[in-house]
Amino acid sequence: MEKQYDVVIVGAGPAGAGAARALKDSGLKTLIVEKGKIPRYKMCSGILFPSSVKVIRDNFGEVPDNICCEPKIIKGNRVFLAIGTPFIDIPFAAFDPGEDLDEYGFNTWRADLDSWLCSQSDAEIADETRFNGYSKDKGTYSVRLTHKKEQVIVNAGYLVGADGTISRVRKSAFPDFDEGVGLLPNYEEYYTGKIDLDPGYLYLFMDRKLTGYFATVFHKNEYIVVVTGVRKEENVG
Structure with missing residues (x-):
């Protein structure tokens, strides 16, 4: 320096x-x-949404395979409004609109991406x-x-x-x-094991019995990752 x-x-x-x-x-x-x-x-x-993939492609080049994890392709979101109810399929195009965007997103390791x-x-x-x-x-x-x-x-x-x-x-x-500025703390844990969720999606859980904001579940190689968004000072346990 x-x-x-x-x-x-x-x-x-x-x-x-x-x-x-x-x-x-x-x-x-x-x-x-x-x-x-x-x-x-x-x-x-x-997880890179299609609009993010386009920004990177236009300004940095193609996202290299060696910074991606499995499954590389993320097809969209599946949202559970309450535990025990069917999920709602929400493709990326429904909330990430734009011209010349891919249909799917990429699953990367954030450390390697940066x-x-x-x-x-x-x-x-x-x-x-x-x-x-x-x-x-x-x-x-x-x-x-x-x-x-x-x-x-x-x-x-x-x-x-x-x-x-x-x-x-x-x-x-x-x-x-x-x-x-309102802060929304998040808590993240990595698990190994099996779960009855298709690895090709980002899952969101909105049930207030689980979280004061929303929780997400997604796969990265052999890991099942769980993230809980909470209100400040709320107990995440």
Whole structure:
């Protein structure tokens, strides 16, 4: 990592990777900062809806097979409004409309997806690096970082916050903004075993006896993944 860049991007997810990709071949010296060690775990289904597949295809290229898991093809959603009732089949086209979209989505490993997306730019990547804040003087951002336990300052002309819902960059720039943001915590577990659900779908359970928001179930290779969305401070057990 050097001391001077044109652009510093905080966050190595799709937003950060997309910003870096847009700057590719621009001549701007770009740094992506990521607090985890890439590839890093991220709680996410990794399921790419058809519109996401198109965005990636148009801007990054075809999604490579080696970042996908089985089943690679996800046909759509199946929604259970209540336990014991039949599911409702909802194809992607019903809620993800658009022109020139595939009928189905892809099942990827989110950690590998993000790593691949970032690799499609010419940005330098500093993982295991935490954003601590910034100051600004005459158009130059002095970005305070912790890089592998060492405190460093990097200067840049532009600072991009792509660090997720609870953004440290946003909080630094707009300290009061998060007061109006509603949070929806999620809890994720991986299981092995058998379940009477076709692996080719994303399942949603809306029954309030299960969750204060909704729960999802999907397959990734040998795993059955269960995610529960809850209201803040609600007991997920």
